[in-house]
Amino acid sequence: MRLYLLTLLFIPVLSYGFEPLNTDDAGTVKKSSNQIEQYFFKTATHGHNTVSSKSSQIITPGEEYFGVSQAQAFPFTYTRGLTENIEASIGASYFATPRGSYSPISNKVIAIKWRFLEAEDGQWALAIKPSLTLPGTGQQQVSGIGLALPNYGVNLIGSHYLGDIEIHVNASYTKSLYNTNYLIATGPPENRTNIIFASVAPVWKVSKSIKLALDTGLETNPPISQQYLSNYALLATIISINDDLDLGLSYMRSAANMGVVFGGTGISASRSDIGFTWRFQ
Template structure:
């Protein structure tokens, strides 16, 4: 259950980010533009507990050239080879505003709220609402982009856990052909569990194939960097813009 809740806690951070990355960039859809992202990730645990699958759908609308609004919903499944449980997870709502742009450098703000729509008792949700604010910076060239994210979240319920969560992430893309980009990142964030001495951290390596300007396919692998998170994770997704 712990790894499920860890991944759910990253929903606001991951929403709008180019899967398989959790690190977001400052790009927006443009006024009137739409984007639909569908992806799934299978997480393998360190302690031999059941594997988990986290599916996610994010719909984004470009309210202006520099402001996006998004809604992100999740679906979870956990199984041990003999039985399984599944259901809807938490939902995140938010906006991304590109506040500054100069040459290849840009800054954006990303406030969001995560709603406790998934059942915590069933291991499908965090069981509490929380608010988050992310700061996004990006530097881009003709064939590359670097991104840095810093975020803070406030948990609303008094459950005996840490109520303020902080996250940092850094990643980038490199275009190897006109239709293929390599992606990579490092992510770390504070655990909500006061008894947890380690902050969860993981690394991601992925590939994005874009047969058209409006369509992306991606695959990626993540490796947990300590015992506070999954051992490894494999994912794939598709993104459509119109």
């Protein structure tokens, strides 16, 4: 029961765009150019470690992890600019923890982003990003590092650029299917498969080489027996080493409501990220 109550659920936002944020931006990689995003994340739980009655499970958006133990993984994404406003990406995560008699590589995602509308002065843009998550194995689903059926979804992205301030908004839907012949880690036998996600992320350009971001949002809580939505807040720093290389760091906390997220009391989950984004021809 204790493990069940403290299960961590990491639901994908369909992509690893604009690392280390959860919220993607409407920008695309330049035509015939390439981008690599390589990150490392570590999760943790906070609050009571024993609960006498059922409570809401905790969702931490950004990575697809359903396990009960602490996770450490290396998400990787390669993106190629196909045209001036269309990019294609492939991504996967290598789980260092947990490990078992299954492949540690999971969350294999294929996505295309199309920036279909933008202002002539470049102050705003809209993009749409459909994606497909390839199925994992039954043992990966049982261990909590993936789902054993293909998932698909679409993300609608809006970005507003105001000099040193950017504001990015996401609204996405995912059909989160799973193999009902297997449990999803130690979670309940039935999960919601229609997952919605909404977020907003203001980004401030503090200097020529440093950006700060506050990323907040809400997402569907998969267990049917639990509350419908959960909340998160993320703080991030993006440091531009040069025109082609960025270093990103972030810390995110998620819980049943924003009071717990910002107040620090009650059951919550956190994720710490560090990594880089490299752009090249």
